[in-house]
Amino acid sequence: MSAATLPDLQDSPATASSSGLLIAQGLSKRFGGVAALSGVSITLRPGEIHGLIGPNGSGKTTMLNVLTGYYPIDEGRIHLGSEDLTQVTVQRRAFAGIARTFQKPRLLPTLSVLENTMLGGWRDVHSGMLGTMFSAPRPRKEDRLLAERATELLCGVGLGHAIHERADVLEHGEQRFLEVARALAMRPRFILLDEPAGGLSFNEIDALGEVLTTLKDSGIGVLLVEHHTDFVFKVCDRVTAIDFGRVIACDTPANVRRNEEVVRVYLGA
């Protein structure tokens, strides 16, 4: 890993195509008169956990929303491998392998934990409404396979005890893990997590860290947007720090922690 404090400029889409990197270059986004992001670049690699930290209002969630396609960007480009995702819809990016969780968990309260997780498998649903209506073999098979996969994922993240509970009786920590399981049901190449440690107990944060490490070892690229800086420094391979919509550091956790500007922004010294 290089010791550069600026985003790696040698990762252009041309070299990235075979390695499947998610590259965002020079992203800018304005809301009215406010620049939420100014020229932010970030590179996500498979099998790497990349942290994104910054104070409140620094643009972390905006960055995530822009990467997943909920907000169109004013300037910049986003590539996944050789595919240009800049103008592409949220759904298309999901199918390309980009999954996400939300700052405030968005679950379907009347469905079970299992069904909520299965929703992530939509990518593998090829049956149409007509086939489903007439109970054709394909939708039934898809349902069965998705249920099996979802069960394995839920047990894997530690929610095996709650598979058949309604999602609205889950505690906060469980909801966050459910979102992770749903994201994994998408068979993603990258998972973008929006403050997943928010409101978790110490045990749960440790469990989350273990889960993320397993994801990384499995070859998934992780973007961890977090407020919980200790957790970020412990778990991440690289960390990007932003403030007021600009990148102020991008380096190993150890170096970012020592970076003068980061210290100043966080401690106000």
Next chain:
Amino acid sequence: MNHSPIIAPQVAPASAILCSDSTAMNVRRSLTLRQWLGRAAPLLALVLPFLLGNEYQLHVLTLIGIYWVLVCGLNLVVGYAGQLSVGHVGLLAIGAYTLVILTGRAGVDPLVAMAVAGVLGGLCGFLLGLPALRLPGFYFAMATLAFSLIVTEQLVAHNTLTGGGAGMSAPMFGAPFDTPRGFYYLVALIGLLVTWLTWNIGRRMWGRGLIALRDSDVAAAAVGIPVFRLKLAAFTFSGVTAGVAGSLFASLQGYITPEAFLFELGMFFFICIIIGGRGNIIGPFAGTAVLTLLPEVAAPLAKLGNLLYGVLLLAAVLLIPKGIGSAVTAWTERRRERRHAPPIAPNLSRLAAAIHKPGEST
């Protein structure tokens, strides 16, 4: 607080997961009552005519069945996908007049005309949904309302085709459906078929997708669900059922005028679903049955009927906003213990295995 020791969480065997009877897979005991009702209702539907006293009662029952054919399809749009469609009476009217015009002016067999009515209803649903479903909630509601108003006004305006304000008479269906009881069975069969179709949708991924549109379209997009396409498909289907229901409605009434298709009826269908409860099939059916029977039961009240209807509706919205279905569920669940969640203990090897397992398409 004592938690159970940290052990690998128990896993429900795969066979238990395949609980394909309920509309939501294996969501606790709350479905036992619903499952029971779900099995009993079709049987009851088939046996009921023999239990009834007079033809008038059979007429009301048949009407419930016809309304249900429409409401069942609409349920996917309103109850599952959460769209505020209040104008389906327009599609009902299109179905009704299709039957009446094809049989009356072109001598087509009623069964064939009914099929055409279904297709036409679906087509109109598709054409209406195409622009309207892009609108936010209340605007969409007004657009469907507007549609139903245009339909009724145009039905009066084009009086050479439709008989205008005076209306047209509707034929009975051919044997064996040409007796009240025979016609009831036609309606019941179609009703059961439509119920089966929507039940299949509701309990598979399409049903979950529709619910996602209602409860979190942001999350739906995040997992790749084509929001508009799902809404349009459900809406088109609801147009088909409305068209079929319309032709049956015309035949039952024997004579139709545009006045039979006022916007209040469109609101009525919408209310049946909301009052019954969204996200399942039994609830809206109960809602349809109750709300259709209400004016019959309240007949002595006559003039006060409408007023009472408004009062009941307001009371229902304020007291049981989630519908009769969940009020019943809440009551049957009232003695459930508070849930104690054990600590979250990931099984990392299992997780890694699950991630590496190939998906459907590979």
Next chain:
Amino acid sequence: MLNTLVTGLATGALYAVVAMVFNIMYSTSKVLSLTTGHMAMLGGVFGAYLITGVGLSAWVALPLAMLIGAGFGLLTEFLAIRRVLAQGDEHLWVLSTLALGTIVQHLMALWWGTEPKPFPRLISQDFSAGPWDQKYWLPIGLAALAASGLALFYRRTLLGRVFTAVAEDPFAARARGIAVERVRSMSFALAGILGALAGFAAGQLTFAFFALGMWLTLSGFIALAAGGLGSNLGALVGGVLLGLLSAFSTYFFGAEHQQSVSVGLLLLVLLVKPAGLFGKGIVRHV
């Protein structure tokens, strides 16, 4: 032809004021109440009753009618909005306001009767005034007055600015010590007052009729959608547009297509520019 023009302007003015009433309630609650048209209906019916039935002068009947409007507005907020807002689901307030509107409509049917009854003359004027008849110019005058009055209210008075604050950011307003619920009640009362005033002023045009509510709600919404939600200038423009379109289509094509034309306008606007002429787009926060 001139009659058609003036009719169009007058009905358009009525629709415009109903649209403004929508705006007032929407601004503090984000709810589009289906009782809006009924507020105007009440103004017309009670105005006719108080003047013709009870024998009061118009000067006394008007404030009384406005009071009744305010009462109905408060009732709407209390019964149909307050408890339901907490739930967050759109369909619930659609149903609760619809139910309340139905209740009011049928209460009126029982009490006032189902026949449209004439509304009394407010200013002494004989019936040969043609296009200058007060039944046209009262609503037109009111619409202009309402638009400018509301603009002044929102921009120049303290209460108006408080309303605007609550509309833009209820959370921040509450943090600044503003009693958001009370402001909402007040705005619904204001809406009721303006609604009743509209019904009163347009009474000679529409007659005192119990079933007016639903059609006025829909027409007011069409004006609102065309002009842009949240904009009173848009309400004015949208209303006049709708009124003129409706009047002229009746003149050229006959009354049998009147509804189709009005709602056709709605559908067209929603297709081409859902935010309306002066409306702002909504940014969805994820």
